[in-house]
Amino acid sequence: MVSTAILHPAISAPPIETGLTSLFEQLGVVTAFRPEEEVCAQDEANDVVYLVLSGAVRSARLLSDGRRQISGFYYAGDVLGLATSLFHQPAVEALVDTRTIAVRRSALPHFGLPGERLERLLWRATSEELARVHDHMMLLARKSAVERVAGFLEDIAQRAGGDWVFLPMPRQDIADYLGLSIETVSRMLTQLQGQRLVAFDGCRRFRICASARLARLLAA
Amino acid sequence: MVSTAILHPAISAPPIETGLTSLFEQLGVVTAFRPEEEVCAQDEANDVVYLVLSGAVRSARLLSDGRRQISGFYYAGDVLGLATSLFHQPAVEALVDTRTIAVRRSALPHFGLPGERLERLLWRATSEELARVHDHMMLLARKSAVERVAGFLEDIAQRAGGDWVFLPMPRQDIADYLGLSIETVSRMLTQLQGQRLVAFDGCRRFRICASARLARLLAA
DNA sequence: CGAAGTATTGACCATTATCAAGCGTCGTGG
């Protein structure tokens, strides 16, 4: 899939200012996934990183007794597969119809300048994800159920950017992301609606009504 | 490892196999800290990474109302400062007498081959820390108090490697790392001692007595 | 329209936090 670039190092000649997406487009392979499909083959894990072009993806770890923890949701523009571990490979699955571009880390040094640029950008992306995950640890360890759910809605609304926001994941995934039971998530959503902080249209579409009061609740 | 030779032919001559520590030693600056001293100046944050030579360090985030989350403890051989965030700089403090080597990320591209090697090793270290942090999120979100405390002792004993292990941090730090109250940590320690899984000699020195039974409790 | 899968609500219970004493341990000074 990548061998053409190795055979034609000429493409490394023009040192254009390039962002993540265009570098991925130069060096990677596009794939499409249906909902519930496995994005990441086990044997590729630890070497392949993915840029999400469209759709949404979840990354989860399972304990032998069934307890599950979702380590993150990834949307268009996010990079996936930055964590590497010899044990505990996460299960990475598409939530909705999704397209990704994949590149192998180990191939990057052979791509000349664009490969180097991408390596640096990916290191930076990894460092930034680490910081985000630290925030999430604070949420899991020290925040109440309402704060967690409110924070989650805030986050996702921020990223989506529109007025009404679509939730691509079921309640169980939200619960497993926030370290709560599905019932508690549901109750907190009802509570937030009762306080007119958010409004739902069905159980997958919502809107933030009072972002100032919501922010006050989040006590960062 | 191939393309670097192309990009820097002048320095490509001695292809020595170099590890993290020796690269840090080539490129970094050693500093010593007393207990409770701030390791990381705020204005350097996000650019400087540290290798811990000896001692122990904690990295903590604070919420405005006083809630604290310790994102990690770092011992000799660990790399510190891999997470970058424009908001939420963590407070990084020495737990005991500590020596570190610091290097600036932004300086690495100017160091030729050793700089490149170090960049790649640091990216790898960042990816591995991300995986460890995912494990910790699972612990915070889904494990019971006993499991957390037992897992913590197991972890630290693993790293220390000896028979008797010294805890460089007070109970409050353990609590803030595990997302528990100090009282619960204390109770769980008493419980584990009652089951003869661990033994304490004072409150800072312990030993794992029944690692098999302890592992069974950890239900990974 | 009906059935299956999701989501919500309610009643009750378990776990952990909080508040308040009491106990050790270590360092200091008599």
Place this chain on the structure above:
DNA sequence: CCACGACGCTTGATAATGGTCAATACTTCG
């Protein structure tokens, strides 16, 4: 060397938060 004091740790009683189990209500799709 021992007594005292300060700090950190442990223990106990009680309360709050969130989990579990069970029933009901949506929604989505055939």
